[in-house]
Amino acid sequence: MAAATSTASASAASGTPDVRKMPIAKALNEALRSSMENDPKVLVMGEDVGKLGGVFRITDGLQKDFGEQRVIDTPLAESGIVGSAIGLALRGYRPVVEIQFDGFVFPAYDQIVTQLAKMHARALGKIKLPVVIRIPYAGGIGAVEHHSESPEALFAHVAGLKCVSPSNASDAYWMMRQAVESDDPVIFFEPKRRYWDKGEVDVTAIPAPLHAARVVRQGGDCTLAAYGPMVKTCLEAASAAEEEGRSLEVVDLRSMSPIDFDTLQKSVERTGRLVVVHEAPVFLGTGSEVAARITERCFYHLEAPVLRVGGFHAPYPPARLEDEYLPGLDRVLDAVDRALAY
Amino acid sequence: MTVESTAARSMARRSGTGGKSATKKSASAPREAGGTTGTTAATAKRSKSAGAASPAKTENSGKPAKAAKSTRTSKTAQPAKTAKASKAAKAAKPAKTAKAAKSTASAKTTRTARTTRTTKAAPAVDGSAGTELVQLLTPEGERVEHPDYAIDLSDEELRGLYRDMVLTRRFDSEATSLQRQGELGLWASLLGQEAAQIGSGRALRDDDYVFPTYREHGVAWCRGVDPTKLLGMFRGVNNGGWDPTSNNFHLYTIVIGSQALHATGYAMGVTFDGADSAVIAYFGDGASSQGDVAEAFTFSAVYNAPVVFFCQNNQWAISEPAERQSRVPLYQRAAGFGFPGVRVDGNDVLACLAVTRAAVERARSGQGPMLIEAFTYRMGAHTTSDDPTRYRRDEERAEWEAKDPIARLRTYLEKDGLADDAFFASVEEESEAMGKHVREAIRTMPDPDTMAIFENVYADGHALVDEERAQFAEYLASFADPDEPAHSAASAGEGR
Ligand SMILES: Cc1ncc(C[n+]2csc(CCOP(=O)(O)OP(=O)(O)O)c2C)c(N)n1
Numbered sequence: 143m144a145a146a147t148s149t150a151s152a153s154a155a156s157g158t159p160d161v162r163k164m165p166i167a168k169a170l171n172e173a174l175r176s177s178m179e180n181d182p183k184v185l186v187m188g189e190d191v192g193k194l195g196g197v198f199r200i201t202d203g204l205q206k207d208f209g210e211q212r213v214i215d216t217p218l219a220e221s222g223i224v225g226s227a228i229g230l231a232l233r234g235y236r237p238v239v240e241i242q243f244d245g246f247v248f249p250a251y252d253q254i255v256t257q258l259a260k261m262h263a264r265a266l267g268k269i270k271l272p273v274v275i276r277i278p279y280a281g282g283i284g285a286v287e288h289h290s291e292s293p294e295a296l297f298a299h300v301a302g303l304k305c306v307s308p309s310n311a312s313d314a315y316w317m318m319r320q321a322v323e324s325d326d327p328v329i330f331f332e333p334k335r336r337y338w339d340k341g342e343v344d345v346t347a348i349p350a351p352l353h354a355a356r357v358v359r360q361g362g363d364c365t366l367a368a369y370g371p372m373v374k375t376c377l378e379a380a381s382a383a384e385e386e387g388r389s390l391e392v393v394d395l396r397s398m399s400p401i402d403f404d405t406l407q408k409s410v411e412r413t414g415r416l417v418v419v420h421e422a423p424v425f426l427g428t429g430s431e432v433a434a435r436i437t438e439r440c441f442y443h444l445e446a447p448v449l450r451v452g453g454f455h456a457p458y459p460p461a462r463l464e465d466e467y468l469p470g471l472d473r474v475l476d477a478v479d480r481a482l483a484y
Numbered sequence: 485m486t487v488e489s490t491a492a493r494s495m496a497r498r499s500g501t502g503g504k505s506a507t508k509k510s511a512s513a514p515r516e517a518g519g520t521t522g523t524t525a526a527t528a529k530r531s532k533s534a535g536a537a538s539p540a541k542t543e544n545s546g547k548p549a550k551a552a553k554s555t556r557t558s559k560t561a562q563p564a565k566t567a568k569a570s571k572a573a574k575a576a577k578p579a580k581t582a583k584a585a586k587s588t589a590s591a592k593t594t595r596t597a598r599t600t601r602t603t604k605a606a607p608a609v610d611g612s613a614g615t616e617l618v619q620l621l622t623p624e625g626e627r628v629e630h631p632d633y634a635i636d637l638s639d640e641e642l643r644g645l646y647r648d649m650v651l652t653r654r655f656d657s658e659a660t661s662l663q664r665q666g667e668l669g670l671w672a673s674l675l676g677q678e679a680a681q682i683g684s685g686r687a688l689r690d691d692d693y694v695f696p697t698y699r700e701h702g703v704a705w706c707r708g709v710d711p712t713k714l715l716g717m718f719r720g721v722n723n724g725g726w727d728p729t730s731n732n733f734h735l736y737t738i739v740i741g742s743q744a745l746h747a748t749g750y751a752m753g754v755t756f757d758g759a760d761s762a763v764i765a766y767f768g769d770g771a772s773s774q775g776d777v778a779e780a781f782t783f784s785a786v787y788n789a790p791v792v793f794f795c796q797n798n799q800w801a802i803s804e805p806a807e808r809q810s811r812v813p814l815y816q817r818a819a820g821f822g823f824p825g826v827r828v829d830g831n832d833v834l835a836c837l838a839v840t841r842a843a844v845e846r847a848r849s850g851q852g853p854m855l856i857e858a859f860t861y862r863m864g865a866h867t868t869s870d871d872p873t874r875y876r877r878d879e880e881r882a883e884w885e886a887k888d889p890i891a892r893l894r895t896y897l898e899k900d901g902l903a904d905d906a907f908f909a910s911v912e913e914e915s916e917a918m919g920k921h922v923r924e925a926i927r928t929m930p931d932p933d934t935m936a937i938f939e940n941v942y943a944d945g946h947a948l949v950d951e952e953r954a955q956f957a958e959y960l961a962s963f964a965d966p967d968e969p970a971h972s973a974a975s976a977g978e979g980r
């Protein structure tokens with residue numbers, strides 16, 4: 143799998159670059175808009191996505207411009223939303239479904255796992271399920287219960303689904319465009335606490351492949367691997383470490399299924415150490431799979447066991463404890479310290 | 485590199501001083517306005533961006549400020565006044581009413597069935613015209629009779645309902661302002677739904693069991709739950725905050741519709757036990773679309789479970805109008821499942837009480853479930869994070885303002901001389917005391933201990949939780965001032 147080295151790398155290839163600075167939320171909105179303009183079969187559906195534009199305003203203005211048949215306020219029923227999106231896909235549409243918050247995807251879990259994920263295989267490849275399920279996920283916004291969860295491993299574990307999570311505005315734009323174009327179901331995890339983080343988006347660029355990882359900071363002492371909201375945390379950790387004379391490499395995995403192990407392997411072969419960081423509980427999480435695979439691929443390059451930083455085997459705590467629950471720069475650097483101590 | 489040297493470095497990195505108290509402060513500081521002492525630049529930045537990502541309108545209000553340390557030490561004192569008040573409210577449930585309800589129970593059942601039959605033919609799909617709305621008190625405060633639902637309350641009981649509604653509204657508006665002040669992360673206001681909640685809540689016996697959504701502050705009040713306990717989850721100090729078994733008032737359920745099934749199962753258990761308690765499940769118009777709610781209807785019908793489904797149709801599910809959920813008036817759904825449904829004026833506390841009593845008595849006497857659709861209106865935003873101007877007209881709210889549940893009962897009480905000025909003044913006074921109680925309680929509400937993350941994950945303990953608890957305690961202790969006794973490390977090994 144090819145790795146991209148920088149966001150803007152390919153923009154020159156397509157002529158005049160059109161670079162705009164925007165927050166992740168706006169980039170997603172723009173991506174949906176472009177996708178709908180390019181393909182009349184693309185639909186947006188979910189709770190409150192119409193007039194309200196979604197509780198995070200990701201679909202803001204789309205109903206006004208594309209009408210109620212393409213931007214559909216659904217009844218309040220997630221199983222209904224995903225189940226009917228499957229039907230629409232069977233009829234040739236490309237539904238982009240919004241689940242209002244991470245904790246509310248579970249009424250739809252049955253449809254996703256038993257139907258959406260398996261239908262292509264059952265039909266011996268005769269039908270395609272181009273459904274995107276957008277989930278604003280993870281914590282850090284001081285919300286009440288069920289609004290801060292990181293359930294990505296529960297989906298990545300299921301064959302037939304692809305799972306991605308952008309960490310910056312440019313990726314948010316391009317990965318959404320690519321997810322909509324994908325003929326496979328994609329669970330699109332949006333790092334809600336980073337929605338308002340701004341970045342440059344070149345809408346004329348040639349994007350990296352959807353499932354390619356990217357080295358977002360180079361370093362020699364230890365690799366940090368993350369995706370979604372934790373990429374920023376890892377970059378901050380790397381800056382703090384630099385002041386102490388340590389050089390950390392940060393790899394943005396971008397995709398949790400499939401995972402671009404080639405890019406990660408190359409990094410670990412250089413640094414000899416790997417710390418995987420996510421908000422989701424560590425136990426049987428994405429990091430567990432990364433640790434196992436990288437250990438197989440890089441056994442003789444590793445100077446330390448692959449370490450994981452993430453959530454505990456406990457329900458997501460009330461908001462006043464989330465700063466301590468969530469992996470921050472200190473917990474990341476603590477793991478780096480431990481890796482370097484071997 | 486040695487372990488000690490790395491530990492020392494990370495300690496310095498975190499707090500700048502290496503002190504445990506400083507560490508604590510740095511974790512909470514970003515939430516306090518301007519209180520960034522001891523916070524690393526990176527941490528401050530992190531929390532800033534976090535606050536910015538709150539849904540919609542909360543964008544700039546950010547997270548609630550953590551209680552200052554000085555207030556945290558003073559324990560939550562519960563003013564005697566409110567405690568007494570809520571007890572008095574409970575005592576105001578006279579034996580007479582219960583008897584009255586029971587004596588009419590059997591008659592009511594057949595009548596309810598008739599109501600369903602007649603309304604089944606109603607052609608309306610718009611949710612109001614052509615459907616029968618049970619009403620006993622008009623918006624103008626006129627007492628009217630209904631052929632199927634009679635009610636005979638003492639003056640004292642009537643005044644009690646008024647008082648309940650006023651205090652509930654006061655509590656609610658106080659909570660809304662506390663959210664504005666940053667004391668709560670979020671609040672879901674019940675403004676406009678007081679009659680639906682007090683009327684139904686006062687129809688219940690102590691041994692009945694309530695399954696609320698997240699907006700049933702008035703029902704909680706009727707059950708005798710200290711209102712300030714409802715604030716914890718909205719402040720972010722817990723995910724529940726009260727013992728559901730002490731008032732037979734289950735925890736709030738945020739995931740829409742789930743509790744309808746829990747209520748059904750609980751009611752099945754009541755039947756298996758040969759008891760005559762009733763169970764009531766609250767949910768909204770939006771929730772009526774959830775599979776869980778339809779499945780609850782199916783189960784309760786098949787098992788003839790003594791459960792009352794109390795749907796507050798407040799016309800909106802966030803930005804979606806009730807028509808987005810159904811082509812028929814919601815109460816008519818019950819017919820298809822084989823039990824009666826009735827629509828009641830949700831802003832009429834007398835009608836809500838009368839209809840819920842009938843439904844509860846029906847359940848008690850072995851006649852199974854019933855659906856009540858309380859036709860009401862969400863006067864405020866969905867929650868404090870919501871901006872209703874994006875999706876609904878101001879005029880609509882104004883129309884409902886004229887149907888206010890409290891105003892109409894007050895008019896009736898005044899017009900018929902059922903309450904004097906002294907009564908209204910005393911309720912006003914109590915309402916002030918309630919406001920004070922709530923404000924004080926929130927300011928003295930303790931933050932949870934960090935290690936509470938690992939508490940009550942399992943009833944019988946779990947090796948991984950124990951291991952992670954110990955590791956985390958050790959990690960926290962690595963920041964501790966070596967001169968101070970270690971924080972949680974001592975308790976780290978304790979099994980749970
Ligand atoms: C399963 C699930 N999906 C979505 C949500 C987000 N959500 C919270 S409240 C709400 C609307 C609920 O409307 P309604 O049932 O009418 O109750 P109301 O808020 O009007 O009291 C939605 C969609 C949720 N909490 N749970």
Ligand SMILES: [Mg+2]
Binds near residue numbers: 798800
């Ligand atoms: Mg509603």
